[in-house]
Amino acid sequence: MAMQAVLDGVGIAVAQLPYVSDALKSGRLVAPFHATGKKYESWYLAYRPARAHDPALAEFRTWLLAEADAQRRTYRDWL
Known part of the structure; x- marks a missing residue:
């Protein structure tokens, strides 16, 4: 639900890269800063x-x- 909220433009989230990589590549999501754990x-x-x-x-x-x-x-x- 958190990722859907982010995709809908109503929130931010910390996510695992494999789950959001397609959205990052397509520009549907942006990483505001480069920080990974x-x-x-x-x-x-x-x-x-x-x-x-x-x-x-x-x-x-x-x-x-x-x-x-x-x-x-x-x-x-x-x-």
């Missing part, structure tokens, strides 16, 4: 040991890592 968390891909050599899992892992890298490159100026 960094979370020092890790994400893990968990799967059953029996699937360790599954080609579909390997392909998904490759895709997921590529997407994460693309996000880092796209938003490196914001981070």
Whole structure:
């Protein structure tokens, strides 16, 4: 609801970049100043040991890592 209020022009918000990046790129939202906080968390891909050599899992892992890298490159100026 907070993001909708901001998009409607009736408020401000602190948001996570992935949730507002499209609106920032399109100009529907503006960042009044460059300030970001960094979370020092890790994400893990968990799967059953029996699937360790599954080609579909390997392909998904490759895709997921590529997407994460693309996000880092796209938003490196914001981070």
